[in-house]
Amino acid sequence: MRNSLLLLGMLALFSEQARAEKATLEGVINLNTASPEELRLIPGVGPARVRNILAYRKAHPFRTVDELARIKGIGRKTVRHWRQHLAVGGPSTAQKVVRPEQPTVPAEQQPKPVAVAKPLPRPPVRPVVLPRPALHRGEPVHALRLHAPGVHCLPPR
Numbered sequence: 664m665r666n667s668l669l670l671l672g673m674l675a676l677f678s679e680q681a682r683a684e685k686a687t688l689e690g691v692i693n694l695n696t697a698s699p700e701e702l703r704l705i706p707g708v709g710p711a712r713v714r715n716i717l718a719y720r721k722a723h724p725f726r727t728v729d730e731l732a733r734i735k736g737i738g739r740k741t742v743r744h745w746r747q748h749l750a751v752g753g754p755s756t757a758q759k760v761v762r763p764e765q766p767t768v769p770a771e772q773q774p775k776p777v778a779v780a781k782p783l784p785r786p787p788v789r790p791v792v793l794p795r796p797a798l799h800r801g802e803p804v805h806a807l808r809l810h811a812p813g814v815h816c817l818p819p820r
Contacts, residue, residue: 690757691750694725704757725751
């Protein structure tokens with residue numbers, strides 16, 4: 664019993680440290696010149712994806728970052744997610760940066776939420792009624808609609 668409690672406490676401590684020191688990628692990776700180690704810096708890229716990227720690059724050098732979606736196992740959504748860290752020209756400047764997370768504040772020390780007033784209801788919108796143009800003597804009622812430019816009663820001959 665005592666050993667299991669000790670084990671649970673250690674697991675909780677390690678998981679907190681792992682969450683607090685999450686590595687993030689900063690900089691840019693050139694797809695045409697990056698080494699396998701640099702490609703591994705991209706989140707979600709393992710050895711298989713590195714091999715696929717290198718094989719594709721050997722056959723067809725990348726002209727755009729979007730060509731990465733042609734590789735098996737990499738879709739457009741993934742490319743969209745990685746786009747800010749990828750380039751096809753220039754030097755690779757990417758590196759993993761470990762930044763400690765901000766410590767969490769206990770609930771009793773957190774600031775109280777401020778009550779926000781609800782917006783006032785909008786008045787109902789009334790339609791605007793325009794006055795009808797006067798009919799000329801002998802003019803049919805449906806002629807009112809035909810005075811608009813480009814509107815004809817019959818199709819043109």
